[in-house]
Amino acid sequence: MIAPFRRMLVGLAAGLCPVPSLTAQLATPRSVPATYAITNARLVPVSSPAIEKGTIVVRDGLIAAIGANVAIPGDARVIDGSGLTVYPGLIDAFGALGVPAASGQPAGGGGRGGGAAAAGGPAATSARGANSNYPVGLQPEVSVVELLRADDDAFSGPTSVGITTALSGTGNGIFQGQSAIINLAGTDANAMVVKAPVAQHIGFTPLRTGGYPNSLMGVFAALRQQFLDAQHYRDVKAAYERNPRGMTRPERDPSLEALLPALARTQPVVMIASTQREIERALDLAKEFGLRAIIAGGSEAPAVAARLKAENVPVLLSLNFPRRAASASADADPEPLRVLRERAEAPKVAAKLAQAGVKFAFQSGGLSTWTDVTGNAQKAIENGLAADVALRAFTLQSAEILGVSDRLGSLEVGKIANLAVTRGDLLDRGRVTQLFIDGRPVAVRLPTVGANAGAPGLTGTWTVTVSLDGSDYATTWSLRQEGTRLLGSIQGSLGPIEIQNGSIGADNELRFSATITLKEGTEEATFIGTLDGNAVRGRLAIVGHTPGTFAGTRPQRAGAPGGGPPAGNTPRTPPGAR
Amino acid sequence: MNRIFSLATVVTLAAGSLGAQAQPVAAGAGATLIKNATVLTVTKGTLKNADVLIQNGKIAQVGANIAAPAGATVIDATGKYLMPGIIDPHTHMMSDAINEGSLSVTSMVRIQDILNPTAVNIYRALAGGVTSINILHGSANTIGGQNATVKLKWGESVATMMFPGAPPGIKFALGENVTRKNQNQIIVVGQPTPPRRYPISRMGQEQVLQDAFTRARDYKATLDDYKARVAKGEKNLVAPRRDLELEPLVEVMEGKRLVHAHGYRSDEMLMLLNVAEEFGFKIQTLQHGLEGYKIASEIAKHGAGLSSFADSWSYKIEAYDAIPYNVAILMRRGVNTTINSDSDERVRRLNIDAAKLVRYGGLTEDEALATITINGAQQLGVADKVGSIEVGKDADLGLWNNHPLSVYAAVDKTFIEGKVFFDRQQDLVMRDQKAKERAELEKAEASASTRRGVQPVLPQEER
Amino acid sequence: MTRVRLIAAAALAAIVAQPARAQLGSYNPPPGPQKTFAIINARIVPVSGPEIAKGTVVISGGRIQAVGASVAVPTGAEVIDATGLHVYPGMMDAGTSIGLSEISQGANATVDISEVGSFNPNAMAYYGLNPHSAHIGVTRVVGITHVVTRPTGGILSGQAALVNLAGSTAPQMAINRNLALVIELPRSGFGGRGFGGFFAAQQGPANTQEVNRTRERQLDSLRTMLRDAEAYGKALDAYAKDKSLPRPRQDVVLASLVAAVRGQVPVLMVADRASDIKEAVGFAEENKLRPIIVGGRDAWQVASFLKDHDAPVLVTSVLDLPTREDDPYDVNYGAPAKLAQAGVRFAITSGDAGAEARNLPYIAGMAAAFGLSREDALKSVTLWPAQIFGVGDKLGTIEVGKVANLVVTTGDILEAKTDTKFLFIDGRLVPLESKHTDLNNKFKDRP
Structure with missing residues (x-):
């Protein structure tokens, strides 16, 4: 309960003061000598072999020198790096860091700072394109830089594990707009920006307003039509520029205009896709319009590895591995084998992609606990990923995929001085003792408890009764919230169902569709409801049927936020045991 | 690659699920000879003690005492029945979405975009002898949106499951589901109340059609005009904006896209036939068409097919006059008639639904079988490839342990293009494998969670 | 806090919808008189014994008078030559709500299947039954001659009735109007009723503990009501013997429960999941009720338990899709075979409210395709349901003295192709007409 209050205070301060953060007022940043030398440290440049004992010099925000035998400049502030290792700062290759969280946004799925989740309500409302002909959610001109806030509090989590840089998008809508790469420190939002725009982002979750498109089919049709319209807009505009006389002036359209770089392949398009079929659909769309695709998510990317490699499509691989939820109740249905396989597979994905020659970078994927981000990278290493490849996927490879390897991703002279200084191996239980961002030291702070390790949102196993047409259906829901996306499956009396088009919005409103088989036939049910702690309730609509209701609970485990993995694995209770 | 995963791979391959580059069970691409079966060709009668040779995915030979080519898999089908793979002309199987209901005209959306080739209900349908x-x-x-004609090659990619050469189609709908749509909408406080979507009456439905095809006709005129100007050699022309909503409707008017129209009441179906005739196109199938028997002559005259339930009725008002004699009445008038499931449950036993038609209306056994095989192939425009056991057609077959019109019949094997996609014996083996895999995965997960002691610790400030 | 509400006035509909008995036409022709009939030259499948390849069944006064290969035809009997035809006992669908709900969607006025509230032991299917429901005529012509029809919903749903599918009034149809009490226990884990019900969206925060507490309260209320009914019955008896005692106040609700708490009538307990089934049987035993499980989807998982407790099952789920992703494709098709093997008493039912009850024989046939013997499949829709309800001496076989519910068919009664040629219910010849034949006749020759 402290966290939201704190957040409110920070928000208040940001609202009242011309400068965005309280600490910025107290510092006098401009005239402080900014030359540092870390000596006697192990240096891991990533772009070249490690230097067991050397010095790295940082001046005016950039790396000035690095090597075993580097002279220490006279003006440098010297830090004895004995026993420490210096890495390039890690890059979270996709999230919504720096995008203010919604008030009342479910803490789940990462809450503030976590993945796409943080881009909830207010972000969505303020991310309205000016004078757009398209509804919110289909406005590619929206740019995340307009939304960014410097937010030390939100950055304490990622920086505490060595992340200095992130790709941030709005995380909202179908055309999610243009992302930016930001450094996770700075006195104001503009100072944080490393590069913007970086990419156009596409999510495939239907609009939540009930307007077109409100289904996955509609999403694809809307995307297709808008790309076609952009092509047409481009051609008409070109024709008009060639010879305006006698031709009606084409109307300005900022939304179509914003798609032209993507169509011209000067701007990559990040497409959110995890399962094999999601990835294949995204690749098909990219192919249809000649887009430079980047896949974000990628849990089943190995199944599409050959195609990803052939089409030179990199993957921003989510480290938000599925976890076993607390078992719901004695009569909950056993988890599908598919789900067990997913969990077993998750830590192996990176190694498989590496082996298949698919380029990938790591992203936090909306994980709420930042230690799990590096912890899961470590799991990937335990499951066959070479440690140096893992580090690359967090640094230089990430920078390459995002088009900033000329300034970030390795310890090389002239690059931005984003450093993670650790005691021990960064990805193997090492501790980050010190960070440099833009050449300035950043203290490692414990993330505010609650700010990052939020409630699990809808993640977990639910026992839900669905009432429809006078009958009650006992069901078990295994849900996973990733940012604003809602994934999972339903088992029980409505049959085994994978939920589709799931999302959770501001005010904890969830919605998804599911194909269920009733006596009359196979139908699509749209579930809309609210999450309230460990209870969900709401309604479901089926064409041709009177709306039904659903209500359910998720059992809490003492001392842990619901839905977390049980420490000891509790297999399902055999049927009938009470 | 630990042992558990390799086991998972084996099972995955066997099941053709997840992972999905999977080869289907058994048989392989080589020749298969099915020996000594009762062969229900559907179009050419029933052959006792007959052999069917499958080569390169096609039916190569049908007859008595066919010699097995070298290396062919030989299946002894003594006492068994071979029929064409069942075709279901109306399902929502393997769909990650069913309705784009936000607008009254959503011809731009495509089922093909959202198919899930690993859906378990595909397998359950295969176990009922269904292949397309x-x-x-x-x-x-x-x-509504554009349909997808699919072969149930479970676990293969959507691209390979799409029925090659099947003409594209589109769904229309009439009646209660359309007009009552908004009454079924859920309104969320804090969000603007969506206006009731037009239409809420059967009158409005007719106007939606009129309006859409009028617009499509104008669009076509624009396209034609552009093409003419290009042909005349005009320079510096910009092609007209492509309209994904109207393009499919132009294709409908040009006879390139088949209309599958959901309707129950005879009056609404007749309205649709009239609108179609006005715009110069044909309705390929009336879907459900439970009151089709009341306008059998008109349907026959228009040349539409009809795809009905065998005997479902009374679940809503517009289904109250449904009768199980519908199919027989229409068939006697020369209407191509089929049975569909519209259900992942019923699709598993369409053979029994077909058998009911022998009782209700006195169809012959071949006629009854035709409603779930060749007639459906005709409705979907793929009768040259599937729907009967004839030389040259795709080897999409079901091998049954009893006459498929018997309630006591169960499927032994289901073939698509000669590959076995369901095999009851294999299925029994897979059950054990799956149980074993589950146990191993659960065990591995349990031991992993006890290793959690080595989790990375929270970073602490050092001074 | 966002609240979800509904534009469709389901609540309003619930209030406005009167228990009106919609006629929607009357398509069921009345049966003829109870005459003497002799069905000769028939292949007789008595179910109680071996088939008789060629024999005679004589019925009179509503009863079977004689069965055999060499039975004399009584003088004056109406003779039905059944050469090439089969005679079966009429089938019994023990899992319907026939006559209580005509059109489930969009026609609330035709739905009388549930009462308001959770405790309605006194709601009688007998009084909701519409003898003119078109479902009746359509169902009986496939050879289903008698059914159990039951109310649904709530916790104590009401009283099920056993009825013949012939007659113009409920009294003419009823074999037993107080056949069984219907209980739908609130589910463990999450008690749907009261929470999953209509007011779910209006409820405040809930959690598992609260839900379980609510469920416990509901179960306590149920137990209390059952104990009260026991005491009520006792007080009535005592007063009958000793008029000096204060006269007990009459109570229609408690009165409706007395037979059940005394074990005089069974209790239909709706349960599909293994844990729910065990809980239902446990609850019944704890409260001295005689349980019959309705649903029983996972009953095979607890077969030995059911056998040990001699709890019979009315299986409604043979044709249900497997509910779990990893279930074998035939898990529900094959369930009756597993029950039979384990020695659990069961019947196969359609589980349908009414319109689709006529699929009963094919459902049994499907179970036979997946392991149940054909003989047992037939018994599961004839003799076994009768025995489960204690009317095995009256119904379910072709034996002398039994109620003359008979079907004369063109072949195996479980086959979908098989047609019915003659139908006898309660010894009366029933015309083979229905709403469907009526519409067929009206339109089949329309030019």
């Missing part, structure tokens, strides 16, 4: 299906958009709006 027509996946339709739902019935939320007057003009």
